[in-house]
Amino acid sequence: MTPHEITQVQQSFAKVAPISEQAAALFYGRLFEIAPEVKPMFKGDIREQGKKLIGTLAVVVAGLTDLNSVLPAASRLAKHHVGYGVEAAHYACVGAALLWTLEQGLGDAWTPELTSAWSSAYATLSGYMIAEAYGVAA
Known part of the structure; x- marks a missing residue:
């Protein structure tokens, strides 16, 4: 990146953070729509899971300037x-749901350039996570 x-x-994540609860609800709604097979993996309160999601995203986004820290x-x-x-193929669904959620949350501020930046960030992190979890490159 x-x-x-x-x-x-x-900067764009800072604009989404104030609506984090709604963003998390949008994310999981979209994820379950495009990958219904993952819904049974979520056994607890989805609002709590949403808080964890946003918290994790906040840490990762803040850590992009020093990726080795995250x-x-x-x-x-x-x-x-x-x-x-979770299977390696699920990462693509999560990425699609994330980008869709950001587009919904940012509205007119969501540009092709921002799409590219977020896609790059997600590809970097998800590729690393897939390699770590499954021993294969994404």
Whole structure:
């Protein structure tokens, strides 16, 4: 990722953070729509899961300027998710739901350039997580 892309991701996430509860609800609604097979993996309160999602995103977005600072936690998270039944193919669905959610939350501020920046950030992190969890490159 370029420094400009990192700045774009961080600035846009700051705009979504105030509506984090709604963003998380949009995300899970979209995820379950495009990948209904993952819904049974979520056994607890989806609002609590949404808080965890936004919290994790906040840490990752803040850590983009020093990616090595977030990679150990990303590795642990990826390996942990295998136990829930998460497969490498699910990462694409999560990415699609994330980008869709950001587009909904940011409205007119969602541009092709911002789409590219977020896609790059997600590809970097998800590729690393897939390699860590499954031992294969994305």
